[in-house]
Amino acid sequence: MEPVEIAKGVYHVGVKDWNIRDFHGYSTECGTTYNAYLIVDEKVVLIDTVKKEFADQMLSNISEVVDPKKIDFVISNHTEMDHSGALPRVMHYIGEDKPVLCSKMGHKNLSAHFDQKLNYRPVENGEELSIGSRKLVFLETRMLHWPDSMFTFDKTEGILFSSDAFGQHYAGYEMFDDVIDNAIMPHAKKYFANILLLYAPKILKLAEQITEMGLDIRMICPDHGIIWRKDPAKIINAYVTWSKQIPLNKAVVVYDTMWKSTRKMAEAISDGIAETGAAVRPIHIRSSDRSNIMTELLDARAMVFGSPTINNTIFPTVADVLTYVKGLRPKNRMGTAFGSYGWSGEAVKIIREELEAMGAEIIDPGLRIQYVPDTGAVAQCVDFGRKIGAAVNG
Numbered sequence: 001m002e003p004v005e006i007a008k009g010v011y012h013v014g015v016k017d018w019n020i021r022d023f024h025g026y027s028t029e030c031g032t033t034y035n036a037y038l039i040v041d042e043k044v045v046l047i048d049t050v051k052k053e054f055a056d057q058m059l060s061n062i063s064e065v066v067d068p069k070k071i072d073f074v075i076s077n078h079t080e081m082d083h084s085g086a087l088p089r090v091m092h093y094i095g096e097d098k099p100v101l102c103s104k105m106g107h108k109n110l111s112a113h114f115d116q117k118l119n120y121r122p123v124e125n126g127e128e129l130s131i132g133s134r135k136l137v138f139l140e141t142r143m144l145h146w147p148d149s150m151f152t153f154d155k156t157e158g159i160l161f162s163s164d165a166f167g168q169h170y171a172g173y174e175m176f177d178d179v180i181d182n183a184i185m186p187h188a189k190k191y192f193a194n195i196l197l198l199y200a201p202k203i204l205k206l207a208e209q210i211t212e213m214g215l216d217i218r219m220i221c222p223d224h225g226i227i228w229r230k231d232p233a234k235i236i237n238a239y240v241t242w243s244k245q246i247p248l249n250k251a252v253v254v255y256d257t258m259w260k261s262t263r264k265m266a267e268a269i270s271d272g273i274a275e276t277g278a279a280v281r282p283i284h285i286r287s288s289d290r291s292n293i294m295t296e297l298l299d300a301r302a303m304v305f306g307s308p309t310i311n312n313t314i315f316p317t318v319a320d321v322l323t324y325v326k327g328l329r330p331k332n333r334m335g336t337a338f339g340s341y342g343w344s345g346e347a348v349k350i351i352r353e354e355l356e357a358m359g360a361e362i363i364d365p366g367l368r369i370q371y372v373p374d375t376g377a378v379a380q381c382v383d384f385g386r387k388i389g390a391a392v393n394g
């Protein structure tokens with residue numbers, strides 16, 4: 001259905017990737033989009049490109065608006081290859097001497113991705129550029145989420161081309177917030193939890209800067225998912241809330257199991273937490289995906305991890321999730337551990353140390369049950385859950 005004119009003279013010329021289900025380890029149940037935008041003014045400007053394999057599709061989208069050879073320059077807001085993969089093909093087609101505007105780090109990073117010698121023109125933070133009836137300004141957003149990331153703001157029309165920020169991995173015919181409404185928010189939350197949580201302090205600073213600069217943002221065009229045109233403040237405010245990491249009275253019980261003993265513990269512990277009125281969600285790791293687990297953890301006060309002991313250590317899937325969660329640096333959390341074991345039982349201690357390394361407040365040193373939990377052990381688990389629930393409720 002592309003191209004779509006999303007504002008006067010501004011076209012969405014990106015593509016929908018309906019079938020992708022694994023975006024470098026992030027589960028994309030609804031596919032994703034690679035949004036690219038064409039501004040047709042006195043100058044014709046392309047903002048970002050798409051994944052390499054969609055290059056011709058994007059050129060064909062552009063052709064329906066204007067001959068791609070008429071593009072005067074390309075702006076690369078971000079080097080990651082879902083947005084720059086098609087750049088060599090596009091530049092080859094439109095003319096390799098045409099300027100590619102990017103941040104200083106973008107120049108460095110794009111040069112490290114592609115052999116092709118392109119006419120990179122690094123821009124300064126705050127630099128303005130008139131393209132006819134409208135003026136663009138470039139805003140460096142280093143580490144949101146790569147060193148090269150920047151925003152391009154159309155000052156005249158109030159359109160923020162925000163690169164990955166405010167995006168969602170969601171492919172659909174609903175292209176705008178007013179069409180899809182709140183149904184997009186779980187996708188935006190998952191995107192934040194898995195891509196941006198690590199940079200929460202920078203997001204809070206950026207939100208302050210945007211307020212100080214008095215940017216009149218009337219539309220936000222991210223590089224993935226829907227466009228925020230009815231209420232751009234809604235996603236900015238959600239980012240501020242998520243970045244503050246003020247958790248809810250909620251525990252997530254994340255576990256794996258070998259012979260269902262750790263599962264039995266997880267369910268009894270969850271029952272105990274639920275009895276206290278705290279929200280709780282038990283998640284079996286191999287029935288879920290690490291990116292969905294991280295989304296549940298985003299607003300949880302307690303991270304409760306369970307693992308059987310295998311070969312004197314934790315179960316590999318639990319190690320995977322712990323490594324992933326630790327990398328995203330959740331703050332203001334509590335945690336504890338549990339697990340069934342046969343003879344050595346190191347898993348609980350290892351998990352506790354991982355939680356401590358994340359800065360989580362340890363609710364309890366942890367609960368170990370040998371082999372299969374009997375009625376008494378199940379009651380112990382329920383009690384353990386009540387203790388977690390009481391801590392979560394504060």
Ligand code: FEO
Pocket residue numbers: 078080081082083145146164223224
């Ligand atoms: Fe959508 Fe950081 O790439």
